[in-house]
Amino acid sequence: MSAFEDQGPSSDGADEPAEEFGDDELRALRELLGIQPLSPRLRRRLTGLLDETCTDGQQDGSVVNPSSSPASGADVMAMDSRAAVVGRASLLAEDGDCRGAGELVAPLFAGIDPVLAAPDLVLADAVHIRLGSRATYADAAATCVAWAGYSRAANALLRGRGHPRTVEAARLAAQVAESWAFVDCGWWPRAADAYQAAIDANVWCGDADAADVARVRQAVSLHALGRCGDAIRLAGRVWRGWRDREGHDPWLGQDIVSPYLMMLRRCGRYREAELVEVEALAVLPGRYRLMVGRLIDADDLRIGRYHDRICRRHLTWDTL
Numbered sequence: 001m002s003a004f005e006d007q008g009p010s011s012d013g014a015d016e017p018a019e020e021f022g023d024d025e026l027r028a029l030r031e032l033l034g035i036q037p038l039s040p041r042l043r044r045r046l047t048g049l050l051d052e053t054c055t056d057g058q059q060d061g062s063v064v065n066p067s068s069s070p071a072s073g074a075d076v077m078a079m080d081s082r083a084a085v086v087g088r089a090s091l092l093a094e095d096g097d098c099r100g101a102g103e104l105v106a107p108l109f110a111g112i113d114p115v116l117a118a119p120d121l122v123l124a125d126a127v128h129i130r131l132g133s134r135a136t137y138a139d140a141a142a143t144c145v146a147w148a149g150y151s152r153a154a155n156a157l158l159r160g161r162g163h164p165r166t167v168e169a170a171r172l173a174a175q176v177a178e179s180w181a182f183v184d185c186g187w188w189p190r191a192a193d194a195y196q197a198a199i200d201a202n203v204w205c206g207d208a209d210a211a212d213v214a215r216v217r218q219a220v221s222l223h224a225l226g227r228c229g230d231a232i233r234l235a236g237r238v239w240r241g242w243r244d245r246e247g248h249d250p251w252l253g254q255d256i257v258s259p260y261l262m263m264l265r266r267c268g269r270y271r272e273a274e275l276v277e278v279e280a281l282a283v284l285p286g287r288y289r290l291m292v293g294r295l296i297d298a299d300d301l302r303i304g305r306y307h308d309r310i311c312r313r314h315l316t317w318d319t320l
Helices: 023-035 040-058 082-094 098-109 121-131 134-138 141-158 164-181 185-205 208-224 228-243 250-266 270-283 286-307
Strands: none
Touching (some): 121 141, 141 164, 185 208, 208 228, 228 250, 228 270, 250 270
16 A cells, blocks of 8 residues: 555544545645644644545645545646645654654655755654654755755744744754764764753753753764863863753653763763762762763764874863
8 A cells, every 4th residue: 555545534533524625624624734733632623624624625626635545746746735745754753653753744845956945844854754754764864854954944934032942953963964964974063052052942941951962962072072071161161061951851861861971972082971970879879870881872872983083182271
């Protein structure tokens, strides 16, 4: 069965009569399905109603139905079908079929340049689905990073800086850039900039913990660029802020101290690393201390062997 073939209405609404929609109501439902955060049950019901209406409308050619038959890229790009496609892809992703969801929305991007494309929320939501799927493994790094940046900018412009989708888009854009930087070090500057945008988004909406995570990952990017002093100072500020905070989260603490220790050790600042490790042993419970070592090894494996060529440990202490 093709990913675009009709799966039929969900069992939740199997006994409910189909409702008739006019053009205005149908357009409003599509916008609601593509933009608003809906419960899974309501999303399934709206998707079923849209599919029933689209199937009826296709008989006179007024509506393209993306679920009735395998669709071409042109069909999927039709204005009346895009939100329905994204809605069905969201259901697939919620059910764990992220790859299928990514393949379902792939035709939406055909022939579109993310650098020149106008802001569009349906397309921005499709980007989130695509980048969260394994289907992006076949995409070029520049394509993934550019679309992630498009989603972040479109959400910020059309939904607002503090909207949850905007914050999530900023986080995803930073993670995408960082993941490609581990493959090609030329992407580290983009990762550092993307994490700054994620920091700003989380500060704007008042999520201090998420902002700290973004700051530490930005420090990793700066460290990979050879800006050792900036990176270590930034990670140190975040660690001390977490350490002195009442009711701090141990999971967050391990995520902060692990890259901090990795950077100190890789730059030869062993005495400082020992002091930080003593602090971590004092404030982190046992099971979290075990995870710190594993996280240090993971970051060091991905970054450490490249860092020696650009490390500024040979400069003066004031420079560091």
